[in-house]
Amino acid sequence: MSPSVATRFTVAPTFSVRASAGHAFRVPTFTELYYTDPNHRASSDLRAERGWSAEAGADWVLGGRAIARATAFTRHDRDVIDWTRPSTAERWRTMNVRRVTVSGIETGLRYVFGSTNLAEVQYTLLSTEADALTGLLSKYVLDYAPHNVVLSGAVRVVGVDVSPRIGWTKRHARSSYAVVDLRASRKIRHVALFVEASNLFDEEYQEVTGVAMPGRWVSAGVRVVR
16 A cells, blocks of 8 residues: 655745655565575565655746756655675675665756757755664665756757757765767658767766666667657
8 A cells, every 4th residue: 555645836826836745665676586696695585665755845937938946855764675795705685674764855947948949957965874784784775876967958950859968976975977868850741850879978887886887879760750
């Protein structure tokens, strides 16, 4: 059972506030239950993670072309699944080991100019607290990025819609990376052509420590529209 409640209140034609709260759960994945290799051994008796989350925020329309948003959020989970081990000489094992609290703030500003162009910036601040693991090493629970900034936009140039995206993430004191994506598309009657590049500058980075993310890749396609 996962109850939730949400509300929104318009304070003025250009300003509104919102809030929500709810209960959620996450069942263990197949990997967490059954995966095994020379360095990992999953446990098949894991319980589901359970927790409560809440958020509150506001939206403000500025001058008819800009929208500013801010949201504060928190989540409290118990029986959180983690890979743990007593020393580097042992295999990682999955366990329900923690109570974890995740809190943060997300802000954003979108500006629309012309009929097809826009620019947007978003910033997220994240903080995680967890019960101490006495005598155990943790693999994932505290592996998070406290700062994330995304710049994105859309502009039409000579009939071509160009959508760039730049994401900057700071993980630790000496670890940060920036990833650039780019998409270009054009509609010709009932056919839309597109080309998109992910990780355009082939940045080497890890969203989870020890797991390398893909390098640069490019795709293209055709879509029929009516």
